[in-house]
Amino acid sequence: QVQLVESGGGLVQAGGSLRLSCAASGSIVGIVAMGWYRQAPGNQREPVATITSSGSTNYADSVKGRFTISRDNAKNTLYLQMNALKPEDTAVYYCNAFRAPTLYWGQGTQVTVSS
Numbered sequence: 001q002v003q004l005v006e007s008g009g010g011l012v013q014a015g016g017s018l019r020l021s022c023a024a025s026g027s028i029v030g031i032v033a034m035g036w037y038r039q040a041p042g043n044q045r046e047p048v049a050t051i052t053s054s055g056s057t058n059y060a061d062s063v064k065g066r067f068t069i070s071r072d073n074a075k076n077t078l079y080l081q082m083n084a085l086k087p088e089d090t091a092v093y094y095c096n097a098f099r100a101p102t103l104y105w106g107q108g109t110q111v112t113v114s115s
Helices: none
Strands: 002-007 010-013 018-026 033-039 046-052 057-059 067-072 077-082 091-099 102-105 109-114
Touching: 002 091, 002 102, 018 033, 018 091, 018 109, 033 067, 033 077, 046 067, 046 077, 057 067, 077 091
Parallel strands: 010 109
Antiparallel strands: 002 018, 018 077, 033 046, 033 091, 046 057, 067 077, 091 102, 091 109
């Protein structure tokens, strides 16, 4: 089992920044990829950014150039630095981790961007 706990969400004005953290614990050896997803009210959960164990990253077009995903293996923590936030970034943000054959999810953290 892998446990994931997100933190760092909150209320911020448009144009501001937030950094989300996701602390992983449990059977973390063998995690091959981690990522951030988000879900706004009435919408489906969508991918935001992913990072593999080799460090390869991928971003949704809507966040490219504004968000940066990173991981600190020594701290077993995944980060999402979010800059130039927009009201449309408002959502619950979830981190996940893939350790075959299971995809694990955190409980989510709310990000609200006011205009």
